[in-house]
Amino acid sequence: MIPLSVPWLKGREWEYVKECLDTNWVSYLGPFVDRFEKSLAEASGADYAVAVASGTAALHIALMMSGVGPGDEVVMPALTFVAPANAVRYCGAWPVFTDVRMRDWQWDVEQVAGFLDTGCEMKKSGLINRATGRRIAALLPVHLMGGMCDVDAVAALANRYDLPVVEDAAECLGARWKDRGIGSPTAARRRIVTTSFNGNKIITTGGGGAILTSSREVHDRARHLTTTAKTGTLEFVHDEVGYNYRLTNVAAAIGCAQLEALDEYVGVKRALADFYRERLRDTGLVLHPEPEHCRSIFWLFSALAATGSRPLIERLNQRGVMARPFWAPMHQLPMFREAMVCGSEAADRIYECGFSIPSSVGLTPADRSRVAEEVRAAAGGMAFE
Template identity: 45%
Template sequence: MQASIANSIVAALQQVLGVQSAALHEPRFGGNEWRYLKECLDSTFVSSVGKFVDRLEADLADYTGSAYAVAVVNGTSALHIALMLAGVRQGDEVLLPSLTFVATANAASYCGAVPHFVDSEIATLGIDANRLRQYLSDKTEMTSGLCINRETGRVIRALVPMHCFGHPGDIDGLLAVARDFNIVMVEDAAESLGSWYGHRHTGTFGKLGTLSFNGNKTITTGGGGAILTQDLELAKLAKHMTTTAKQSHVWEYSHDMVGYNYRMPNINAALGCAQLEQLPELINAKRRLYQAYEEAFAEVAGVELFREPAGSQSNYWLQTLLLSEDNKDQRDAILSATNTLGLMTRPAWTLMHRLPAYEGCPRMASLSVAENLADRIINIPSGSALGMGLD
């Protein structure tokens, strides 16, 4: 059985990819990257000042439908500042999924807050809004308009849904929970640029949202991220805080608060502008790749390809296999077989409540769905270039 399902998965991957090796996700540079980078170099404005930062922010706002976008050095710094702007302070608790990349928890810790882990749902791979509502009803009380964890006495200040592998979570359900318990929602949309919930882009539903442009994302600036908000004052403060809180002056260096050197360099923004121009084409290629995988894996017993949630359009950042319950003990053997052949596959991240830094944090008594998903998930080669030649 072990050899059979591993061989079947390898055969399905090779049927679609037509190659002997493939990375999990790599960038594709097929537009104006060289032209914009040269223009940036010729201008000598390669660091924190230059027109490409302004352009990238405007283009991101236009594409996502957010009123404002603030470019920063990476997605983690974007989430750190977004949480601060949401009012998260030392000693607060921040609700977030245990099934996420460590940056989500780290950003809360940077604020001096305590991550509070909740379970996921199979339908979206994101936070289970119904279980979260019941959990908060049982474990918290409202005092002076604040949601208080009865066990710790701490304020639960923010809720951070993460759109897992680019798939939009249950945004309506989570917004309702946040509203009813007076908790600020900040979206971790690091993986979901180009994903839509209904007719609205992810990252634009909460008080703030964040994006990542790391080298493995759908588009890249090398390293980079952005904060999205509909609030002008928050956008201004985000820009100020992420540029060392320096007050504008011709020659003086004066800073009116603790700031952060989270600026995106102009040369990175130049790359991002060229990449963003190609985003519709890149996403179409990734969706074609999904369709090819769907056909190839339809005949493979014991595994299914994860499909975008109903009512959403996913960017399919990472294509995801879910092993059946009967085959989840074969996960590591499959990972070994595929990677040995040069077909890069990966499991989900180690769950946050299992990491030494976070194992003592508050959490739901049962995180059974997240634990089950972690046992069953295998991500397969997903780069947009893999879908470019597919019909």
């Protein structure tokens, strides 16, 4: 079976992990954590990075720090991996789901603007959703499949309504928006970016995530909250309910080695996307789009099949080529049935028709040719309407 996306650990991972074991620095905090945070900030264009246990933990803390609390609402795309919607619920808030764009599969910020302009009203207590009476506490764009949504439009909208932005960049570390990294500031006045290093991401720490920011204050508070809110080095005194969310030194050691290869991996992913686009161009499939102004990393190369992707996915898996559908849109999941849905037509369609194919950095030329041939054969006769 050719896997969908597996790590490529061919750099200095062994050497760095050995150093952790040799020096007894295996747990939370340590020299590799510091180094990883510094390198990550540099690589992403942020001023600061706080390394944490997972992308989900990063989202939880970022939403809390943005003031999202019980009974609030957070506007986010219906099409996403479940983690950001879960993180909203961890805060006691509810997601409001809006659609993505058919043309590039990214968040439809215009639709969000329509909802805020006409579906909400500004009151003393903040921006209130007319339908639910709840306060809109934040915008949560999720950048999908290695591309990015229009972060300038998000920033303008957030500033218009004085809303904080928590940007989920789990799938696009290494991508560029108008030639700037995911952590580079936008015009948004309050913005925190999160990312993930779980095993299927472009670089991995085994499991891990990070909070990226240009604010010293946000950095300090994120560090505090993720380190059980401990106030001093000696005494066990904590000044609020904190979280044990820090990344371990061993994980960060792997991350340091992985980060050294990030640019190379982005190049490999983009070359793989070029290859698939060339080989699959006359199949009738809609191939993974690259959003305007964005240099995508094509995290998992994906496509849409007109009549639905499930027969094709089944056939590819039977033939030893791992293929996976997109995530079920959030409003279709039982725990979010009560959440408001402002639009989901494209999300539903992409779920029905979308599939991802092997995209590992270490995919051999022979394997990628085989994947392309199998997809061509499986797609035979399927035209997209």
